[in-house]
Amino acid sequence: MDQIAVHQDNATSADWAVAIYRTLKDFGVAQVSYVPDAGHSRLIKLSHADAAIKTTVLTTEEEGVALSAGAWLGGDRAVLLMQSSGVGNCINMLSLMASCRFPFLTLVTMRGEWAEFNPWQIPMGKATQQAMEIMGVTVLRLENPDDAEEVISAAASLAYDGDQQVAVLISQKMIGRKKWTETK
Amino acid sequence: MAQEFGSLDRRAAVKALLADRGDLLVVSGLGSSSYDLFDAGDHAGNFYLWGAMGGAAMVGLGLALAQPQRPVLVITGDGEQLMGIGSLLTVAVKKPGNLSIAVLDNGHFGETGMQMSHSGLGAKLEVIAQGAGITDVTEIADMKGIDAFGAALKDLRGGPRLARIRISSGEVERALPPRDGTYLKNRFRAHLGFAVT
Numbered sequence: 231m232d233q234i235a236v237h238q239d240n241a242t243s244a245d246w247a248v249a250i251y252r253t254l255k256d257f258g259v260a261q262v263s264y265v266p267d268a269g270h271s272r273l274i275k276l277s278h279a280d281a282a283i284k285t286t287v288l289t290t291e292e293e294g295v296a297l298s299a300g301a302w303l304g305g306d307r308a309v310l311l312m313q314s315s316g317v318g319n320c321i322n323m324l325s326l327m328a329s330c331r332f333p334f335l336t337l338v339t340m341r342g343e344w345a346e347f348n349p350w351q352i353p354m355g356k357a358t359q360q361a362m363e364i365m366g367v368t369v370l371r372l373e374n375p376d377d378a379e380e381v382i383s384a385a386a387s388l389a390y391d392g393d394q395q396v397a398v399l400i401s402q403k404m405i406g407r408k409k410w411t412e413t414k
Numbered sequence: 415m416a417q418e419f420g421s422l423d424r425r426a427a428v429k430a431l432l433a434d435r436g437d438l439l440v441v442s443g444l445g446s447s448s449y450d451l452f453d454a455g456d457h458a459g460n461f462y463l464w465g466a467m468g469g470a471a472m473v474g475l476g477l478a479l480a481q482p483q484r485p486v487l488v489i490t491g492d493g494e495q496l497m498g499i500g501s502l503l504t505v506a507v508k509k510p511g512n513l514s515i516a517v518l519d520n521g522h523f524g525e526t527g528m529q530m531s532h533s534g535l536g537a538k539l540e541v542i543a544q545g546a547g548i549t550d551v552t553e554i555a556d557m558k559g560i561d562a563f564g565a566a567l568k569d570l571r572g573g574p575r576l577a578r579i580r581i582s583s584g585e586v587e588r589a590l591p592p593r594d595g596t597y598l599k600n601r602f603r604a605h606l607g608f609a610v611t
Contacts, residue, residue: 261479284479286508289500296469296501300441300476303461303602308476326466326473330595 246404247272249378250337257386260284260306263294267313269339269405274311291316292323299332307390310336314343314358314399315351324365327395334367334395335385344402358399367395375404419521419534420555420580427579428489429454430557431516431564436485438567439477439602443470443490445525447518451489452591458605461598462591468498471515475505478513478573481606485512485568492519492533499542505574506547514567515576520583528583543576550575 251273254262262277263286264270277285284306288294294310301308312320317338327334341348342355354361359369368388372381381398389396428450432438439459442451447470448462461477463470474488495502495517505513521534533539543551554560554577563577592598600610 261476286475286479286504289503292469293472293498293501293504296466296472296498297476299466299469300473300478301480302476303473303599303606304439304477304480305603305606305608306476306480323466323469326463326469326595329465330599332599 246372246375246378247276249375250382251276253379253382253386254309255280256383257390258307259309259386261286261297261301261308262311263288263297263308264311265289265291265294265313265316267311267339269313269400269402270311270337273337291319294336295320295323295334296326298334299326299330302332307333308335310334311339312336313339314341315354317358317361317397318354321361321365324362324367324395328366331393332395333389333393335389336367336397337382337400338397339400339405340402342402345407346402355402362397365395367397370396370398371401372398373401373404419583420519422555422557422560422579422581423584423586424450424518424520424581425453425586426557427518427560427581430560431487431489431567433564435459436568438485438487439481439606440487440489441470441474441477443467443488443494445491445494446586447490447494448591449586449589450518453589456591458601460591461602464593464595467494468501470494471498471501471505474513474515475501475508475510478510479508482510482512483570485514485570486510487567488513488515490515490517491524492517492521492539493523493531495539496532496537502543502546502548502576506543509574511569511571511573513574514563515574516563517576517578518581519578520581522583524583524585540576540578543578548574548576552577554579 291312298308342351385396442448470490478486
């Protein structure tokens with residue numbers, strides 16, 4: 231059987247991840263939760279390394295929605311990191327945010343939209359924006375690494391000051407092609 | 415007819431847990447758990463869920479991490495906890511010392527016609543919680559156990575802890591807390607000293 235090794239081309243991700251991290255710090259974010267994604271790996275590392283941020287690994291994405299609600303009740307600003315395949319998992323839990331008008335910010339790395347090699351990623355990737363929007367979440371897109379600070383800052387204001395639920399979809403183009411190497 | 419799963423009266427059990435609540439903050443799972451909490455006495459430090467099934471323990475975790483100097487109690491049912499069973503792993507690895515979870519277990523889905531739950535069909539929530547990594551797990555079948563758990567949850571360093579409380583599956587009258595989520599949120603935050611902006 232062929233063994234498949236996977237490599238993520240993250241050469242470009244370092245700078246924008248740091249820009250996102252700094253912007254979240256500027257907004258006083260105190261809790262980060264995540265279901266891992268390669269595209270978020272740098273931000274997850276920065277978050278874990280920061281003693282002022284309580285970082286929580288989740289078993290499924292909707293846990294992070296509920297966690298964000300609890301954090302806000304207790305006075306903390308929270309951010310949920312996930313990849314687009316996890317968005318569908320959140321649908322019913324987003325009712326909690328809408329019913330209570332909880333501020334909510336999630337950063338979603340996209341799959342299934344740019345040079346995607348895995349057909350299984352495509353249905354949820356194509357539905358990601360609509361899935362958020364049918365539950366009342368405002369969707370912003372981050373397509374260019376240079377815009378990271380501006381887009382995340384706008385999203386954070388809308389969420390924490392405007393009491394909105396906001397998702398920033400981070401383009402798969404920005405994250406880089408996933409390189410697969412097959413070896414015999 | 416629903417099979418009797420435990421003998422404790424749910425209302426009496428929750429009332430006893432909260433008898434000397436001090437600065438305890440409480441999150442309740444949707445359905446009967448929210449009615450029980452409200453029946454024990456409405457309080458600004460209560461956050462009643464009316465939906466978000468499977469999310470009670472995670473709301474409790476976010477709150478416990480934000481308020482490490484306050485004890486936080488999640489009161490929920492077996493069905494609600496089962497839907498969010500993965501959250502027990504998330505709570506266990508995060509180790510919030512101030513978080514306690516009380517699962518009122520009657521082995522049934524009480525809100526929807528008393529269908530038997532996985533717990534009623536043999537799943538052992540206390541074993542699952544221990545397997546998840548929660549070390550302080552108790553099974554409670556009498557009021558003495560309730561009193562001991564009520565005292566223990568004030569200790570901010572002993573958590574996370576989980577109690578499986580075997581309650582009777584008998585129907586009780588509904589006691590309905592406010593349903594306006596924004597009101598409940600703002601009331602709760604005001605209780606903690608956060609201004610409504």
